[in-house]
Amino acid sequence: MSKKLTVVQSDIAPATSKLPSFKAYNDLADTLDALAYRYKILEGHVEIFEKHPTGIKRSYDHLPWIEENLAEFDKGAAKRIAEANAQSDAFNIEILRDEDGLKKSWIAAKVGELVGSFPQANVANPEIYVPMLINEIMAEGCHDMVILEMTVRSLRQSSKFIPSISEVLKELRKVSDEWGQRYDALEYIEGQADELRQLIAEAKLLRQQEEERRAAEKPKQEEQRQAALLADEQRLAREAERKLPIKVGDRVFDSTWGSTGTVAEIVSAGGDFLIDMCCIYLDAPFLFYDDDNHDPRTTIAPLDDLQKLIKGDRGFEPDGTKENRKL
Structure with a gap:
């Protein structure tokens, strides 16, 4: 109890x-x-x-x-x-x-x-x-x-x-x-x-400190921006130039022979050729040519097989070297 x-x-x-x-x-x-x-x-x-x-x-x-x-x-x-x-x-x-x-x-x-x-x-x-x-x-x-x-x-x-x-x-x-x-x-x-x-x-x-750093970097960033704009403009200009039709005197790269040269003549399709052809004066002769009747420094290639070279491209300036021929 x-x-x-x-x-x-x-x-x-x-x-x-x-x-x-x-x-x-x-x-x-x-x-x-x-x-x-x-x-x-x-x-x-x-x-x-x-x-x-x-x-x-x-x-x-x-x-x-x-x-x-x-x-x-x-x-x-x-x-x-x-x-x-x-x-x-x-x-x-x-x-x-x-x-x-x-x-x-x-x-x-x-x-x-x-x-x-x-x-x-x-x-x-x-x-x-x-x-x-x-x-x-x-x-x-x-x-x-x-x-x-x-x-x-x-x-x-x-x-x-x-x-x-x-x-x-x-x-x-x-x-x-x-x-x-x-x-x-x-x-x-x-x-x-x-x-x-x-x-x-x-x-x-x-x-x-961050604001000061950004202020100090601003001129450099603007310089880089302007350089990028200029580079972009130059790239677009080069692309536009490269797209222009190939003409006599243009520098080209022949993908068939792996050589650079200068366009000497353009032959339009018709007659002996079914497609547009180019006669190219090569920067260096083909050493294996054994045809005495043919200039080893010239060749004929389809126009579509050629890559147009513009200033600044490797091979644009002829120097006759093997390295220049083979891009």
Whole structure:
């Protein structure tokens, strides 16, 4: 049969001065939450810089927005941080602590408040439940009266029946994580803002250097652009010249004989020829010719087998060499 659980407050409550009110706890939470919100924004901005290590892209894409948020933070940062520190200091009551954290007597007082908040609390073995819960809370290393107080308040407001030890510890860890984030924001937000200012300065410098580099390269880029346009115009002109009909005096390459030469005569189709033919004066004679009645430096080739040469092509200038003959 369960026994009614009672705790004698006078035996365990520490002698202490006036303690903060419940509203003071709520006010501290609100103040720290506002800082935590700003801290998350600054932290997110630092991550943006880390994702763009060159600094150039982040400057162009994000810098105005980041500077705007940092300026918004700076407007009342000192006042908000000072207010948060003052509120937090009100909970820094040394008499409630010893070298191990919160005093056992204070933890016992909070356990007593929790148990006393459930008038019909019945536990099979209260003489085990209470000291065991106190010891478990101490084992968690609870050093902050705010965390313990907010844990007790949360359980008191949400539970219909006295919670088990595991439920108390679960809530204690949850509250500890929440307040840990709040305290981290208070401790690190100024450093985070300083880091962000440094990153912004680096980004601006990198952007300036990039703009200077682009300005220095602009004349060279324009020169390259003009050169490319000229080369393109020359290419088109050469292509147009190459497409002109072959005429007497043109330099050509005979793909049949693999030789270069000059067109001496063009014979139109008809008579002995079914297609247009060219008489070509070759740059070098064919060494294998054994016909004494034929000039070894001349040949006849179909007009379509000839490739017109223009100035700049290999073989355009006759020199009679083997290399010039074979393109």
